Amino acid sequence: MTSYEPTGSGRVLHQPVTARYPELPGKVAVITGAARGMGARFAAGLATRGVDVVAGDINGEAMTATAEELNAANGSLEEKPGRIVASTVDVTKPEEHLALARRAVDEFGRIDFWVNNAGIFPFAEVADISAEQIRATLSVNVEGVLFGAQAxxxxxxxxxxxxxxSSVSAVRVRRGRGAYCSSKAAVAHLTESLAVELGDQGIRVNAIAPGYIDTEMTRWIQDDAPALAKALEAVPLHRIGSPEEVFGVLLFLLSDSARYVTGHSIAVDGGSRHV
Ligand SMILES: NC(=O)c1ccc[n+]([C@@H]2O[C@H](COP(=O)([O-])OP(=O)(O)OC[C@H]3O[C@@H](n4cnc5c(N)ncnc54)[C@H](O)[C@@H]3O)[C@@H](O)[C@H]2O)c1
Structure with a gap:
């Protein structure tokens, strides 16, 4: 049955994605920016499918609390869940990515998947955005992906x-997002470069390009009813998406069903890139 939950200013479909891939249990994933939002949802969804997860975030305290909560919730599952291990990581620091990778190998003996999810979103017109905000955006959103891919x-x-x-912002310009849009366009391009180079090692590299998704990152627009209504005019499905709906695509991209898919950005945006 389809269930919508009101968010105060829109409707979000939180119904769980039911797809299961039998090849996933026993695999090991590293996810950055996993203390909340989509990263937390990805960790939860993979763990319920038997994937062990090293979940990293710059907010180590929140990451630990999230991992404890998700592991406890998985305790009652019939099938053996994967374990979520919390770690502190600042994705702007290459050595912290290496430590995150070491943690995964120490805990679980291998790494199969790496999800460069951490990102920041400063809302400021080009005339107003500070040099510090620009550097932080490019450092977290672009360098963070490159350092993560190296590890x-x-x-x-x-x-x-x-x-x-990545983001729909990689291909659609909106006011107040110059640094963010350019950083996500760089992620889309970087994904292609990485796919070409890492293809030699049999490693696939893809990106997900979400539109408006129900997380803290979009709280500012969800709490501004007129702004949200205007934004949703440019979304053919006329609603924001849920982290679960992005997770469904992540699951596919990590699965064997996507084994000949590399170098692509898959939009999960209710069609908004076409409007
Ligand atoms: N929410 C959306 O509508 C949307 C749309 C398109 C793309 N995205 C992208 O999806 C990703 C996840 O977004 P979200 O909405 O879940 O965001 P969010 O703000 O809810 O969560 C981001 C997480 O990243 C962590 N983080 C920030 N800087 C970090 C750093 N330097 N090192 C490690 N962790 C750091 C934060 O602490 C936070 O837990 C981001 O890359 C974002 O740009 C989001």
Whole structure:
């Protein structure tokens, strides 16, 4: 049955994605920016499908609390869930990615998947955005992906997969998002470069390009009813998406069903890139 939950200013479909891939249990994933939002949803969804997860976030305290909560919730599952291990990581620091990778190998003996999910979104017109905000955006959103891919490439084996978080902002310009849009366009391009180079190692690299998704990152627009209504005019499905709906695509990209898919950005945006 389809169930919608009101968010105060729109409707979000939180119904769980039911797809299961029998090849996933026993695999190991690293996810950055997993203390909340989509990263937390990805960790939860993979763990319920038997994938062990090293979940990293710059907010170590929140990451630990999230991992404890998700592991406890998985305790009652019939099928053996994967374990979520919390770790502190600042994705702007290459050495912290290497430590995250080491943690995964120490805990679980291998790494199969790496999800470069951490990102920041400053809302400011080009005339107003500070140099500090610009540098932080490019550092977290672009360098963070590149450093993550370097750490992943050192550990992933043939059949391994990297997924980067881009955005509809990579291809659609909106006011107040110059630094963010350009950073996500860089992620889309970087995904293609990485796919070409890491293809030699049998590693696939893809990106997901979400539109408006129900997380803290979009709280500002969800709490502004007129702004949200205007934004949803440019979304053919006329609603924002849920983290679960992005997870469904992540699941596919990590699965064997996507084994000949590399170098692509898959939009999960209710069609908004066409409007
Ligand atoms: N929410 C959306 O509508 C939307 C749309 C398109 C793309 N995205 C992208 O999806 C990804 C996840 O977004 P979200 O909505 O879940 O965001 P969110 O703000 O809810 O969560 C982001 C997480 O990243 C962490 N983080 C920030 N800087 C970090 C750093 N330097 N090192 C490690 N962790 C760091 C934060 O602490 C937070 O837990 C981001 O890359 C974002 O740009 C989001």
């Amino acid at each position: 992943a490439a050192a550990h992933l084996r043939p059949g391994g997969a990297i997924v980067n978080m």
